[in-house]
Amino acid sequence: MTTSRLVADLEPPYYTAVFTSLRPDNPEGYAETSEHMQEIVKQIPGFLGYESARTPGGIGITVAYFRDEESLTAWRQNAEHQSAQRRGREQWYDAYSLHIGKVERSYSFERE
Template sequence: MGSHAQDAPAGPVGPYEPPYYVAVFTTVRTQEQSGYGETNARMEELVKDVPGYLGMDHAQTPGGLGITVGYFRDAEALTEWRTHAEHRAAQKRGRAEWYRSYTLHVAKVERSSGFTRAQEPSTG
């Protein structure tokens, strides 16, 4: 069960020229997770087809809080994703089975910057 995330060094989605939008989805999952992994992988593939989708960051705390941040060029891209038929079906199943609670925050980004440490020269 190898994941691409382990093959490449982890890194956040880089800054984009504002304005753009972020959707911050914060979750606490239930014990019932049957089918979640497959559905989540499918959503990660589907969202890439949305024109204006810029990328996604995800983190999970040891205490069970999951945070996914989706980046979108404009409100239209966000609306297209929110109303996508398969995504809507997954949302419904999430409320019925997978999530104890969640919050969704949508925000317009007004400022964006980043930092990457220079590679250390390899010795040997």
């Protein structure tokens, strides 16, 4: 799940969930679950988008953007998301960290 476009022009304040992980390439069942999680999170009111990248060495970073704490909480409490998190700890991830932040200032640039 690597994105090809940046999330830009969001009006602060909003919230970010920065998920950094270390996992082997293409563990069984991961890609399908990841695609399903992308579809589920898009249905949460207040979800604004995400950016994701992975290095060849297995380090991945996904930044998800949410309008408010309530939308972020709805994602955290989603039963299918919680099930995927358990599977990640049991099977897919060697390590991960999660950082939640409130964005108070934001700007972007795009070459024409």
